Amino acid sequence: MMTPNTVALRPAIKTEPIPAHIVEEIETFEAEAQRVLGGDLSTDIFKPFRLQYGIYGQRQPGVQMVRIKIPFGGLTANQLRQVADLADQYATGVGHVTTRQDIQLHFVELKHVPEMMRLMASVGLTTREACANTVRNVTACHLAGVCQGEVFDVTPYAKTVAYHLLRNPLNQSLPRKFKIALSGCRQDCALTPIHDIGLLAAKRADGTIGFRMVAGGGLGSTPRMAQVLREFTPMDELLPTIEAVIKVFDTLGNRKNRNKARMKFVIEKLGFDEFKRRWEAAYAAMGYAVPTHEPIKLLDYADAPPLMMPTKAGVLSNGHGNGSGDGAVSLNGQVSAFQAWRRTNVVPQRQAGFVTAAIKLPMGDLTGDQMWVVADLAERYSNGNIRTTINQNMVIRWIPEGRLEEFYQELMQHSLGDPGAELVEDIIACPGTDTCGLGITSSKGMARALAEVFPAGQVPEDLRDVSVKISGCHNSCAQHHIATIGLHGVGKRLGEHTAPHYELHLGGHVDGTPKIGQLAVKLPAKSVPAAVRHLVDVYRRDRKAGESLQSFIARVGKNILKDELIPYTIVPPYEQDSTYYYDWEGEAEFVLEDLGPGECAGGALEMIDDRMLEADQELYQAKLLVEKHQYALSVNKSYRAVLAAAKGLLVTEGLDPATDAETFQEFDQRLACKGIVPVTYKNLGAQVGDLGSKDATAEAATEKMAFAKRFLAVCRAATEQMGKDLKLAQVKEEALPTAAPAAVPASPVPVAAAQAPVYDLRGVACPMNYVKTKLKLEMMDNGEQLEVWLDAGEPIRNVPMSLRNDGHKILDEGPLEPEAKHFKILVEKVEG
Numbered sequence: 001m002m003t004p005n006t007v008a009l010r011p012a013i014k015t016e017p018i019p020a021h022i023v024e025e026i027e028t029f030e031a032e033a034q035r036v037l038g039g040d041l042s043t044d045i046f047k048p049f050r051l052q053y054g055i056y057g058q059r060q061p062g063v064q065m066v067r068i069k070i071p072f073g074g075l076t077a078n079q080l081r082q083v084a085d086l087a088d089q090y091a092t093g094v095g096h097v098t099t100r101q102d103i104q105l106h107f108v109e110l111k112h113v114p115e116m117m118r119l120m121a122s123v124g125l126t127t128r129e130a131c132a133n134t135v136r137n138v139t140a141c142h143l144a145g146v147c148q149g150e151v152f153d154v155t156p157y158a159k160t161v162a163y164h165l166l167r168n169p170l171n172q173s174l175p176r177k178f179k180i181a182l183s184g185c186r187q188d189c190a191l192t193p194i195h196d197i198g199l200l201a202a203k204r205a206d207g208t209i210g211f212r213m214v215a216g217g218g219l220g221s222t223p224r225m226a227q228v229l230r231e232f233t234p235m236d237e238l239l240p241t242i243e244a245v246i247k248v249f250d251t252l253g254n255r256k257n258r259n260k261a262r263m264k265f266v267i268e269k270l271g272f273d274e275f276k277r278r279w280e281a282a283y284a285a286m287g288y289a290v291p292t293h294e295p296i297k298l299l300d301y302a303d304a305p306p307l308m309m310p311t312k313a314g315v316l317s318n319g320h321g322n323g324s325g326d327g328a329v330s331l332n333g334q335v336s337a338f339q340a341w342r343r344t345n346v347v348p349q350r351q352a353g354f355v356t357a358a359i360k361l362p363m364g365d366l367t368g369d370q371m372w373v374v375a376d377l378a379e380r381y382s383n384g385n386i387r388t389t390i391n392q393n394m395v396i397r398w399i400p401e402g403r404l405e406e407f408y409q410e411l412m413q414h415s416l417g418d419p420g421a422e423l424v425e426d427i428i429a430c431p432g433t434d435t436c437g438l439g440i441t442s443s444k445g446m447a448r449a450l451a452e453v454f455p456a457g458q459v460p461e462d463l464r465d466v467s468v469k470i471s472g473c474h475n476s477c478a479q480h481h482i483a484t485i486g487l488h489g490v491g492k493r494l495g496e497h498t499a500p501h502y503e504l505h506l507g508g509h510v511d512g513t514p515k516i517g518q519l520a521v522k523l524p525a526k527s528v529p530a531a532v533r534h535l536v537d538v539y540r541r542d543r544k545a546g547e548s549l550q551s552f553i554a555r556v557g558k559n560i561l562k563d564e565l566i567p568y569t570i571v572p573p574y575e576q577d578s579t580y581y582y583d584w585e586g587e588a589e590f591v592l593e594d595l596g597p598g599e600c601a602g603g604a605l606e607m608i609d610d611r612m613l614e615a616d617q618e619l620y621q622a623k624l625l626v627e628k629h630q631y632a633l634s635v636n637k638s639y640r641a642v643l644a645a646a647k648g649l650l651v652t653e654g655l656d657p658a659t660d661a662e663t664f665q666e667f668d669q670r671l672a673c674k675g676i677v678p679v680t681y682k683n684l685g686a687q688v689g690d691l692g693s694k695d696a697t698a699e700a701a702t703e704k705m706a707f708a709k710r711f712l713a714v715c716r717a718a719t720e721q722m723g724k725d726l727k728l729a730q731v732k733e734e735a736l737p738t739a740a741p742a743a744v745p746a747s748p749v750p751v752a753a754a755q756a757p758v759y760d761l762r763g764v765a766c767p768m769n770y771v772k773t774k775l776k777l778e779m780m781d782n783g784e785q786l787e788v789w790l791d792a793g794e795p796i797r798n799v800p801m802s803l804r805n806d807g808h809k810i811l812d813e814g815p816l817e818p819e820a821k822h823f824k825i826l827v828e829k830v831e832g
Helices: 004-008 020-037 043-052 077-090 110-121 155-165 235-252 263-270 272-288 337-345 368-381 401-413 443-450 525-542 549-556 558-569 604-627 631-653 660-672 684-688 698-720 768-778 794-805
Strands: 055-057 064-068 074-076 094-097 103-108 180-183 197-203 209-215 227-234 346-348 354-359 365-367 385-388 394-400 468-471 485-494 497-506 518-524 758-760 785-791 809-815 822-828
Touching (some): 020 043, 020 110, 020 604, 043 055, 043 604, 064 110, 074 077, 077 094, 077 103, 077 110, 077 368, 094 368, 103 110, 155 180, 155 235, 197 227, 197 235, 227 272, 235 272, 235 660, 354 401, 365 368, 368 385, 368 394, 368 401, 394 401, 443 485, 485 518, 485 525, 497 525, 497 558, 518 558, 525 549, 525 558, 549 558, 604 631, 604 698, 631 660, 631 684, 631 698, 684 698, 758 768, 768 794, 785 794, 794 809, 794 822
Parallel strands (some): 180 197, 758 785
Antiparallel strands (some): 055 064, 064 103, 074 385, 094 103, 094 365, 197 209, 346 354, 354 394, 385 394, 485 497, 497 518, 785 822
């Protein structure tokens, strides 16, 4: 434990001036965050902007999760100290390493986020594009550069790819998230087959190095393994090849259904041969048809050996001594704790005399104090570099072998010396219901329960190659589909109660021929440890000589194993044993009602509202970006605003196109040609263009934004008088108001004459009914009126009062029907 004196002795964090464009970027975020905190901007409008900056909302209201992007998992000791300081000062004092090698800080107040961004930027870290529909963190094997079996060190290529795509206009509004990984050897530690783009180091017979590129992998509710796009990608073609794949995904990705939006579904729809043809066409269209054959310009990454060089005798040239050997056996003949740790956590490097040591972090968590310790050890025993791993640990490389036991003893003093890193007892778990708004079950609680089945340092050799991964929902953030034993949380209603369950997937892996684990059975959470223990017992009872659990599962098959596990699926009635209806470590009965709203809008009118809201969100960001001179990104957002508004109108035709091209084609044929919108909007796709380029000018961005603004006004006008028949009114652009909104009339318009639009929020609970009303009013002009239908009870008590507090006028309030189960209010918007 750290004492005040220890804290006083901590080294100062070294900072550098923040580049001007990043200062401006952070100031933009800060200004919008202040508007949200001041009540001038709704959280719904702010959400996509916030996500672009790597800031997630948590399931707990009022706090954020800050995701720090760590390309290829590479950190310096100085950077880790800054993260530790941020965790202690602004979060919970704990950091969480993710399966994408990021570090997350939880329970952060929005008001603190801009200052955290500045402090991160001052040491070269960012949260930018760690979330949202962007290229997420580029991952790589944590042993890259020191692995004995690697073809070459992929580190500089991973860094170059990551920073080439960071803030790239091509990467700002993809249909869904996009993931890239690089591995340096056939063991494929970075798991390239489950990525949108996977790059595996390769070497031709003549010694030329490049990458075997696969595309279209992904997990989630519909897992898919990637397929080979290029057997060999020369280095000078690496970045263009990646850009062309992203371009195809951006053009053809499904923007209609978020659950079908990943690139794997594009490939599934087209077929891989056609996808490859589209990629080749995009490659040529983007100007890469004739490669330049210029060498790739790699970003530097300093990872030289430390100054303490080992000698043949194991004595170090810097005078530190060589520790006490490997500590193989204690006086009583038993394997020592150090040797047990060394056997599981230490890997010899290809550089003679050096080793890499893994620091096991239970479910990826470590405290701020522990981060300071790791940073200090990295500088004293190595070259000051640290890497996070996709299995939620940290490693320090370049440790002289003669100092290893001394290093271990220091780890032990700070509860960082657990054995079993990256092995079966090192169970992978996402945050689950601890913080995630999508989490269904407590995956961390389940991991702690399974620790009794796989105790650290005590797991027999026959389970050495087994992996256990637990996700709190089907999204597979813990990658349960590729585990030997994979679990993901679900709920199951039994009578009037709901019990937490896990779906058990068996036999997944990526080494050799990659395979998605097969769903075997659905188990109540309480029974999972006993079921897994029985599975291991069955394996030991029925296996063949030398057969691994992975091979056993493949040979026996899921049906036989399912039969073995059926007794563990039984859930007694609530009255008989209520503990089955509580999650692991849960203090209250398990429920699903606190989950966030799903994807379904629930009706055509609301679908139109959703599309128009999306258009407003995109146009809002376009305006911010052009003000901050980020013209290429602004052009992208204006394009997306036009696209969203066009899709809103196409709902009236019973259409919800999946791709950009389909949207523009259908809009032209069904709406522009019918005169619903002015003739100036024919060939809409050709007029709006696509993403623009990195060289977009201020004039081009302003012109594109003005076009989008006019088009949105046309679309709103077309839907203003639309009734339940969904018939659009024809709009003449010259009839649209061009001046500022009219002032509030001196005398109120009679209710009967106002013909205020109706917003039906019956069945919408607090506070979402208020948020939806507030958002609706934000899109209206000063003095306009809105009739809102609300449920009895809290809705009719709370919503009018909150709107009055916002400064709006409540002109009328009363029952909607004689039974008074529902009420209506008439609101007049008043500008703040």
